Amino acid sequence: MRTAAAITIGDEILIGQVTNTNAAFIGQKLSEIGVEVTRMVVVGDEYEEIMTAFKEYYEKFDAVLITGGLGPTHDDITKRVMADFFNVPLVMDNSVLENVRDRLSKRGIPMRKVNEDQALVPEGCEVLMNHWGTAPGMLFDDGKKFFVVMPGVPHEMQNIMSEHVLPRMKVRAIGQVIKHRVLKTTGIAESSLYELLGDIDSLLGGRAKLAFLPSQIGVRLRITVKAATTEEADSIIADLEGKIRNKAERYIYAGGEVDIEETLGRMLTEKKLAISVAESCTGGFISHRITNVSGSSGYFDRGVVSYSNRAKMEILHVPGELLEKFGAVSEEVARAMAEGVRNISSSDIGISVTGIAGPTGGTPEKPVGLVYIGLADAAGTIVERRLLPDERLRFKDRVSQAALELVRKRLLGIS
Amino acid sequence: MRTAAAITIGDEILIGQVTNTNAAFIGQKLSEIGVEVTRMVVVGDEYEEIMTAFKEYYEKFDAVLITGGLGPTHDDITKRVMADFFNVPLVMDNSVLENVRDRLSKRGIPMRKVNEDQALVPEGCEVLMNHWGTAPGMLFDDGKKFFVVMPGVPHEMQNIMSEHVLPRMKVRAIGQVIKHRVLKTTGIAESSLYELLGDIDSLLGGRAKLAFLPSQIGVRLRITVKAATTEEADSIIADLEGKIRNKAERYIYAGGEVDIEETLGRMLTEKKLAISVAESCTGGFISHRITNVSGSSGYFDRGVVSYSNRAKMEILHVPGELLEKFGAVSEEVARAMAEGVRNISSSDIGISVTGIAGPTGGTPEKPVGLVYIGLADAAGTIVERRLLPDERLRFKDRVSQAALELVRKRLLGIS
Numbered sequence: 027m028r029t030a031a032a033i034t035i036g037d038e039i040l041i042g043q044v045t046n047t048n049a050a051f052i053g054q055k056l057s058e059i060g061v062e063v064t065r066m067v068v069v070g071d072e073y074e075e076i077m078t079a080f081k082e083y084y085e086k087f088d089a090v091l092i093t094g095g096l097g098p099t100h101d102d103i104t105k106r107v108m109a110d111f112f113n114v115p116l117v118m119d120n121s122v123l124e125n126v127r128d129r130l131s132k133r134g135i136p137m138r139k140v141n142e143d144q145a146l147v148p149e150g151c152e153v154l155m156n157h158w159g160t161a162p163g164m165l166f167d168d169g170k171k172f173f174v175v176m177p178g179v180p181h182e183m184q185n186i187m188s189e190h191v192l193p194r195m196k197v198r199a200i201g202q203v204i205k206h207r208v209l210k211t212t213g214i215a216e217s218s219l220y221e222l223l224g225d226i227d228s229l230l231g232g233r234a235k236l237a238f239l240p241s242q243i244g245v246r247l248r249i250t251v252k253a254a255t256t257e258e259a260d261s262i263i264a265d266l267e268g269k270i271r272n273k274a275e276r277y278i279y280a281g282g283e284v285d286i287e288e289t290l291g292r293m294l295t296e297k298k299l300a301i302s303v304a305e306s307c308t309g310g311f312i313s314h315r316i317t318n319v320s321g322s323s324g325y326f327d328r329g330v331v332s333y334s335n336r337a338k339m340e341i342l343h344v345p346g347e348l349l350e351k352f353g354a355v356s357e358e359v360a361r362a363m364a365e366g367v368r369n370i371s372s373s374d375i376g377i378s379v380t381g382i383a384g385p386t387g388g389t390p391e392k393p394v395g396l397v398y399i400g401l402a403d404a405a406g407t408i409v410e411r412r413l414l415p416d417e418r419l420r421f422k423d424r425v426s427q428a429a430l431e432l433v434r435k436r437l438l439g440i441s
Numbered sequence: 442m443r444t445a446a447a448i449t450i451g452d453e454i455l456i457g458q459v460t461n462t463n464a465a466f467i468g469q470k471l472s473e474i475g476v477e478v479t480r481m482v483v484v485g486d487e488y489e490e491i492m493t494a495f496k497e498y499y500e501k502f503d504a505v506l507i508t509g510g511l512g513p514t515h516d517d518i519t520k521r522v523m524a525d526f527f528n529v530p531l532v533m534d535n536s537v538l539e540n541v542r543d544r545l546s547k548r549g550i551p552m553r554k555v556n557e558d559q560a561l562v563p564e565g566c567e568v569l570m571n572h573w574g575t576a577p578g579m580l581f582d583d584g585k586k587f588f589v590v591m592p593g594v595p596h597e598m599q600n601i602m603s604e605h606v607l608p609r610m611k612v613r614a615i616g617q618v619i620k621h622r623v624l625k626t627t628g629i630a631e632s633s634l635y636e637l638l639g640d641i642d643s644l645l646g647g648r649a650k651l652a653f654l655p656s657q658i659g660v661r662l663r664i665t666v667k668a669a670t671t672e673e674a675d676s677i678i679a680d681l682e683g684k685i686r687n688k689a690e691r692y693i694y695a696g697g698e699v700d701i702e703e704t705l706g707r708m709l710t711e712k713k714l715a716i717s718v719a720e721s722c723t724g725g726f727i728s729h730r731i732t733n734v735s736g737s738s739g740y741f742d743r744g745v746v747s748y749s750n751r752a753k754m755e756i757l758h759v760p761g762e763l764l765e766k767f768g769a770v771s772e773e774v775a776r777a778m779a780e781g782v783r784n785i786s787s788s789d790i791g792i793s794v795t796g797i798a799g800p801t802g803g804t805p806e807k808p809v810g811l812v813y814i815g816l817a818d819a820a821g822t823i824v825e826r827r828l829l830p831d832e833r834l835r836f837k838d839r840v841s842q843a844a845l846e847l848v849r850k851r852l853l854g855i856s
Contacts, residue, residue, distance in 0.1 A: 039465070039468070039481070040468050040472075040477075040478045040479065040480075040481065041468050041469060041472040041478070041619060042464075042465040042466060042467065042468030042469025042470070042472065042478075043465075043469070043621075043663075043665075044465070045460055045461065045462050045465045046460065046461050046464065046465070046481075047460050049457075049461065049483070050454070050457040050458075050459070050460045050461070051457060052457070053454070053455050053456050053457035054456060054457025054458070055457070057455075057456040057457065062455075063455050063456070063457075064455065064484075064490065065455075065482065065483070065484065065490075066454070066455060066461075066482065066483035067480065067481065067482045067483075068464070068480065068481035068482070069479075069480060070479055075479065075480075204456065206456065206458070215548070215550045216512070216513065216514070217513055217550070217553050217555050217556055218550065218551075218553075220513070220514055220555060221553060235452070237452070237453065237514075238512065238514045239453065240512070240594075248453070248458070250452070250456070303725075303746075308729075308732075309728055309729050309731070309732025309733070309737070309741075309744075310718075310725035310726065310727070310728030310729040310731075310732060310744050310746065311725065311729045311732075312725070313724055313725030313728075313746040314723075314724050314725040314726045314729045314837075316724070316725075317724025317725060317746070317748065318724070318833065318834060318837075320800070320833060322724075322748075323748055323749075326724075326748050327748060327749045327751070327752060328745070328746055328747055328748055328749060328751075328752035328756070329724075329725050329744075329745075329746030329748070330743070330744075330745060330746070330756070331718075331725065331728040331732070331743055331744030331745070331746070332743055333732065333737075333738055333741050333742060333743055333744070334738075334742045334743060334786075336742070336786075337742060337743035337786065341743070341745070341756060341785075370755065370756075371749075371751075371752065385735070413547065413548060413549065414548075415547065417596070418733065418735060419733060420596075422729070422733075
């Protein structure tokens with residue numbers, strides 16, 4: 027068993043009311059056991075549409091995993107199509123009927139005809155008991171083709187996958203193991219990172235794929251390896267990761283899906299350093315990100331969201347002359363804010379941001395997107411000037427990322 | 442134009458690393474203008490796979506909307522397949538080149554060969570300018586078949602859809618209109634809301650569907666109507682909205698996908714009131730939400746994230762005796778924080794939260810999830826005690842929602 031297709035059934039997905047997270051789950055789990063999902067498709071609650079998809083994908087793929095259309099209501103017809111496709115009648119399954127009866131009585135809901143019908147299954151299928159809901163999984167597996175229908179409720183589908191489907195598929199998977207490794211970078215544009223890594227093809231040597239996944243807070247590099255065994259995949263990944271790190275180490279703040287505030291939290295905890303934040307244009311978002319990390323009370327003392335000039339003067343003791351002479355968005359004020367919050371909190375590190383979020387308020391000298399990021403510590407104060415024009419929330423993302431990255435680099439001694 | 446297919450290109454979706462939100466967006470927007478998406482499909486970054494999908498869906502559907510695979514790196518091949526599919530060469534488009542140059546220079550990023558290549562487009566296509574990124578949309582439209590390729594970055598795709606694609610498709614759509622209306626409630630449980638609305642079937646009278654969509658910050662009610670014309674759909678929705686508001690008005694803070702901080706921003710602006718925030722367990726998230734609203738500098742003066750007791754005493758002047766006697770998480774301290782931030786900022790309204798986020802730090806008297814929310818204004822100070830135990834980020838969601846809702850009710854004179 028090497029290839030698979032995921033078919034999702036439901037009008038609610040076609041009209042965009044629900045995002046197709048079931049297909050994503052299936053794609054992820056199968057790739058981990060070495061079965062490649064090479065097609066995902068969504069069809070509506072229509073007999074002909076479903077039948078056509080069953081025929082096409084059963085023909086083309088070793089395994090077909092179907093979700094949705096098994097509820098008790100009139101528009102759920104997957105089971106009927108399934109029975110017709112295998113040319114068998116629907117028959118009552120007593121173990122399923124028992125399960126349905128049990129679940130309803132526990133909730134004090136009377137058993138109705140539509141509930142009983144949930145225990146009808148295509149004759150000859152293997153029932154995959156659903157301990158998390160009423161509609162069972164139903165499997166036809168002749169040793170060549172693997173065809174399974176599961177309910178569309180995510181946690182029910184996920185449990186049936188984990189308990190029944192994946193263990194069976196795993197022993198038959200002859201495809202390669204597919205493994206991924208993500209390296210998160212920030213502070214470098216996609217195209218510059220691409221150049222920095224040099225000739226990608228020779229780096230990869232045909233052993234892996236490398237994807238560049240940019241967002242407003244940085245570029246994620248994803249290494250994907252197909253190999254015969256997990257061990258082989260891991261060893262290729264380790265080798266490539268080493269080569270990439272050799273070239274781009276300073277931009278990489280995490281291996282795996284870890285946020286920079288977590289990386290920073292570990293570093294601050296290790297070094298026993300406390301941090302405080304003075305922010306203006308990010309409006310509390312930097313403090314929010316820092317405190318998203320469990321245990322942050324161990325190193326985060328306070329945050330000041332000094333939106334008005336008065337707040338900058340009163341809480342952070344920014345001199346009024348600086349504000350008048352250079353304006354709130356200036357290197358001088360960023361410096362005073364960072365030093366101010368460090369002083370009042372007695373923290374080891376004070377960081378500050380002051381900038382112009384826009385859309386209004388820009389001038390030729392100080393355009394929308396301009397931001398000054400300050401960092402004060404025992405060694406002195408540095409201020410970075412950045413231009414990060416963007417939509418309001420993305421601006422906050424980018425500025426906070428740049429501020430946290432500045433701290434990371436400072437702790438590493440590279441800024 | 443009646444039917445459409447959405448093709449999403451990208452290995453990251455097949456392996457479940459990214460959920461296919463682009464297809465959901467396309468499905469939703471097309472259903473609103475009366476074009477039915479009857480097929481969604483995901484294919485990998487493979488030439489043959491993409492070509493096969495192009496052929497199959499171009500043949501079967503009136504419109505084909507494609508996203509993904511337009512980045513500057515080696516694994517993005519959609520454009521090459523598109524050119525081959527229409528049997529034309531890739532040619533340099535000067536307006537796109539200008540746009541790429543512009544965007545890069547604004548960010549101080551040097552122009553490279555891979556960036557220039559982004560301005561290559563299939564000859565004869567119509568370029569849909571991307572003002573939000575570098576890769577343009579590309580359209581082939583011969584009056585019968587509508588074939589458009591867009592970048593996979595969600596906000597770029599969404600903007601190109603709204604500015605270019607939807608207006609063109611709309612005038613040619615001949616299907617049934619599907620419209621939704623969302624009413625956002627907070628401060629009432631799903632089951633209580635259900636009871637409050639009474640007999641739903643007689644309320645709807647077969648003219649619409651009503652969905653209850655609960656989340657940690659409240660229950661969204663979604664009315665869905667299918668009708669022959671936009672006008673008919675709108676009139677049914679207006680009637681139903683009126684009936685629902687009659688019963689549940691006080692819990693409804695927005696019609697449409699509007700956040701409570703926007704509702705609050707409008708109210709504060711209208712009443713010319715300023716607000717300041719003192720927060721502990723939410724770590725800056727309340728200030729962040731308030732400042733997400735454009736124009737919030739008009740009514741938001743400052744926020745204090747007083748994570749440590751020292752910060753509460755030094756900035757907010759919370760008496761040390763209160764902290765000692767009642768603890769940081771107490772009605773008394775919440776009151777002192779709200780009054781403190783109101784006093785130091787001279788704002789009309791001061792709000793405060795102090796609570797136990799968990800997972801550790803709870804006691805029998807003060808369990809995890811306990812939070813006190815304070816509000817000080819000219820009429821006095823009130824403190825609400827709530828129990829909102831949840832995972833760290835969801836806890837921040839719920840507490841900030843409760844705090845903002847407290848202000849909304851205070852401004853309406855119902856708390």
